Amino acid sequence: MKHERSFDAIRLEQRGIHARDAGHHAEAETHFAQAVAHDPARPLSWLGLALSQIDLKRPEAAVASLRRAQELSPQSGVVAHLLDSLSGHTSSRAPDIYVSWLFNTYAEGFDAHLTRLGYQGPAMLHRLAIRAGWTANGSHSILDLGCGTGLSGLPFLSYAARLDGIDLSTSMLEQARRRGAYTELRHGEVHAVLRDLPAGSRDLVIAADTLIYIGDVADLFRRVAEHLKPGGSFLFTVETGEHGFTLAPTGRYQHSDDYLQACADGLFDFADRIEGTIRIEAGRFTPARAYRFTRR
Ligand SMILES: C[S@@+](CC[C@H](N)C(=O)[O-])C[C@H]1O[C@@H](n2cnc3c(N)ncnc32)[C@H](O)[C@@H]1O
Incomplete structure (x- = not known):
């Protein structure tokens, strides 16, 4: 009997996943609710239910579903991060498993999705390069943190003698590999990979829309500084925050200007900043900033 119950629950779970992929959130919620009714011991069904409740803007219901998922799967970093973001608890960074699962x-x-959202991350960083007056002479050694599918590397290709990328998501890296723009791609968490790479050799480090998954960036700034030549630049975007860093219900972090300047203190000089919007989400522009700091 238990076996049949699970089979029905998996089938309903799959229907929920397909409905959610198609953007039919109410239908997805119904399938996942039926799945947990059939077999309340499947954490994936509770997670699916929570995700569709988040899509339907019902955070309290989502928190209740996530708590059930967490009871069944206490080690799940995905569930923990979603619970943190919905309950106002700011963790220091998104767990690796959350980032790799999401991406x-x-x-x-x-790429198609971000085009629909009017994604501006790479363009914001490129504007900083233009404002700095750099010549696109193919001489720079560039490192792209959280390179994803490679959208962020493209505007910098003509500046690069070599362009290397790091990312936690194997599927995103596969897309970047197909794009063919990178000299070398490394799989891993940025702090860990930076620890293993030879230091002091880069003219430019970029991070477009990556710090939104890393709240506490103090250690990252130290590592980036180790990899830049004196006078080299660190270009990155953040979502605009008011105080320190905070984890928003979106599952992404926001950073304040004061916090970033404090992290840079002693390592970098502030060079430039652009205020803008990085994407459109639920009909609203997401306020963002792009920064250029130079290594002392
Ligand atoms: C929103 S995407 C941006 C991708 C790319 N930079 C762009 O502009 O299109 C964020 C990327 O950062 C990666 N990422 C987030 N946190 C990371 C971390 N701590 N270490 C390595 N990669 C990370 C994700 O896997 C994802 O591919």
Whole structure:
């Protein structure tokens, strides 16, 4: 009997996943609710239910579903991060498993999706390069942190003697590999990979829309500084925050200007900043900033 119950629950779970992929959130919620009614011991069904409740803007219901998922799967970093973001608890960064789960799911349609959202991250960083008066003479050694499918590397290709990328998501890296723009791609968490790479050799480090998954960036700034030549630049975007860093209900972090300047203190000089919007979400522009700091 238990076996049949699980089979029905998996089938309903799959229907929920398909409905959610198609943007039919109410239908997805119904399938996942039926799945948990059939077999309340499947954490994936509770997670699916929570995700559709988030899509339907019902955070309290989502928190209740996530708590059930967490009871069944206490180690799940995906569930923990979603619970943190919905309950106002600011963790220091998104767990690796959350980032790889999110972007492995997302990779196939990522570029098309971001085009629909009017994504501006790479363009904001490129504006900073233009304002700095750099010549696109193919001489720079560039490192792209959280390179994703490679959208962020493209505007910098003509500046690069070599362009290397790092990312946690194997599926995003696969898309970047197909694009063919990178000299070398490394799979891993940025702090860990930076620790293993030879230091002091880069003219430019870029991070477009990556710090939104890393709240506490103090250690990252130290590592980036180790990899830049004196006078080299660190270009990155953040979502605009008011105080320190905070984890928003979107699952992404926001950073304040004061916090970033404090992290840079002693390592970098502030060079430039652009205020703008990085994408459109639920009909609203997401306020963002792009920064250029130079290594002392
Ligand atoms: C929103 S995407 C942006 C991708 C790309 N930079 C662009 O502008 O299109 C964020 C990327 O950062 C990666 N990422 C987030 N946190 C990371 C971390 N701590 N270490 C390595 N990669 C990370 C994700 O896997 C994802 O591919």
